[in-house]
Amino acid sequence: MKKSSFYNLATDELVPLKIQRDAIADWLFTSTIGKLVNFAISFPVFSQIASKYLNSSMSFKKIDGFKREFEINDDEFIEDDFKTLNEYFIRQFKPTARPFSKNEGDFSSLAEGYYLVSPDASLPIKGITSTAKELIQANPEFEIKQSIVVRLSPKEYHRFHFPFSGVLKSLKTIEGKLFSINPVTLKHDSQLFIRNKRTVLLLEFDNQSRAYIVLIGATYVGSIQITHKVGQRFNKGDQCGYFEFGGSTAVILLNTEMTFKEKILSYSQQGIETFAKLGETIAINTYK
Numbered sequence: 153m154k155k156s157s158f159y160n161l162a163t164d165e166l167v168p169l170k171i172q173r174d175a176i177a178d179w180l181f182t183s184t185i186g187k188l189v190n191f192a193i194s195f196p197v198f199s200q201i202a203s204k205y206l207n208s209s210m211s212f213k214k215i216d217g218f219k220r221e222f223e224i225n226d227d228e229f230i231e232d233d234f235k236t237l238n239e240y241f242i243r244q245f246k247p248t249a250r251p252f253s254k255n256e257g258d259f260s261s262l263a264e265g266y267y268l269v270s271p272d273a274s275l276p277i278k279g280i281t282s283t284a285k286e287l288i289q290a291n292p293e294f295e296i297k298q299s300i301v302v303r304l305s306p307k308e309y310h311r312f313h314f315p316f317s318g319v320l321k322s323l324k325t326i327e328g329k330l331f332s333i334n335p336v337t338l339k340h341d342s343q344l345f346i347r348n349k350r351t352v353l354l355l356e357f358d359n360q361s362r363a364y365i366v367l368i369g370a371t372y373v374g375s376i377q378i379t380h381k382v383g384q385r386f387n388k389g390d391q392c393g394y395f396e397f398g399g400s401t402a403v404i405l406l407n408t409e410m411t412f413k414e415k416i417l418s419y420s421q422q423g424i425e426t427f428a429k430l431g432e433t434i435a436i437n438t439y440k
Contacts, residue, residue, distance in 0.1 A: 158266055158425045159415060161432055169425070206397045211237035222307030229309075241397045242310055250430040252389035256316055256359045259410055259435040260388065263312040263402060265304040266425035267434060269412050275299050275403065276420050279342045284405050286346045287366050289326050292405070293354065294362050300404040303333075304395065309430060311394040312367070312402060314386045316437070318357035323382050326350050333370045333401050344368075345403065351376045353392070361408040361437055367393070368401040376400075389431065410435040 157166045205211055214237045219226070228249040234240040252260045261267070270276035273284065273296040284296045304310055328349040331341070341347075349369040356362050367376050378393040380386055412435040416426045428434050 158427050159419045161413070161416065161426050161428045161434070164415075166424075167427070202397075206238040206241075207236050209235055215240045218306075222305075224307050238397050241306075242394050244311065245309060245430070252313075252431040253433050254388070256357075256388060257437050258433040259437050260313075260315045261302075261428040261430055261432045261434050262315045262365075262392070262404070263302050263304055264309045264428070264430040265302045266427050267416065268301045268420045268423075268425055269416055269434070270299045270420070271409075271412075271417065273297060273299060273405075275345075276301055278423055279339075280345065281342065282346045284364070287350070287403060287405070288352045288364055292364065294407040296405045296407065297409050298406045300406070302402045302404070303425065304400040304402075306397075310396075310400060312365075312392050313430065314355070314388060314390050314392050316357040316359055316361065317386065317388045318355055319385050320353060320380050320382055320392075321356050322352075322354040323378060324352050326352065328369075330369050333368060345401070351378065353378070359437055361406065363407070364403075364405040365392075366403040366405070367395070368403065369395075370400060408437060410437050 156169060158169045159165075160167050212235055215234060218224070218237060218240070226243075228245055229243045230246055232239070232243065234243070250264070268276040275282060276299060284292050284299075326349065329347055331344050331348055333344050333348065345366075345368055351367040351369075353365045353367070354362070355365060369376055375396040376393065377396070379391055380393070386392070412420075413433075416428075416434055419426055426434070
């Protein structure tokens with residue numbers, strides 16, 4: 153699943169893809185010692201210990217180094233007196249930085265990250281054969297017609313929002329390990345989506361469409377916070393929740409056949425991700 157570039161939706165250009173620490177990821181999945189280390193750190197207790205540090209004042213001194221490593225520009229974020237690295241990690245955009253289309257027929261990017269889309273129910277990543285039933289550990293309540301995978305790298309905004317208006321119908325947590333997930337690690341283990349801890353949301357939208365959103369934890373990301381309650385209504389663009397420290401992944405399973413922007417679909421079929429800003433329109437919902 154080697155990807156040398158990604159498509160930037162906003163600038164309409166291909167950009168070289170940089171996977172931070174890919175050599176470390178390769179080592180964790182290929183060397184004997186690396187595999188032992190990877191197995192050890194995949195247990196949630198490791199992430200719980202790491203979380204205590206990341207949420208402590210001792211981690212404050214790591215913020216500047218984190219910004220430099222991932223070349224983060226803070227101009228679009230709310231200024232705050234961050235006291236821990238995790239507080240900085242879950243920073244928020246300024247209110248006008250990421251507008252959503254008001255049209256309920258426009259499927260807006262629910263997270264700022266790297267998208268792969270599928271015109272059918274199969275996951276849009278070569279070699280990943282996990283089914284909807286395996287992802288949600290239940291028989292889906294509706295026929296899955298399309299799927300989307302969005303990857304959030306550590307540098308990205310780690311809050312996620314609702315792509316349409318509607319109601320949160322159900323919520324459940326599926327326990328699992330916390331392996332690192334990125335294009336490099338998925339190349340070595342195609343079952344990571346169903347091996348890792350995840351949170352499953354069932355959403356019912358006002359425009360007749362329905363979706364499962366599967367939020368997949370990873371190393372350090374032992375905590376996925378949902379800021380809405382089951383049965384509560386939400387408006388398009390409202391915050392749904394956030395991932396705590398680490399890279400993260402979400403899988404969206406849809407009961408509708410949307411019309412994706414041509415280049416997003418074309419590049420996805422080539423295994424090339426599309427980077428979309430939060431709120432950008434990536435498809436039109438023509439419910440059928």
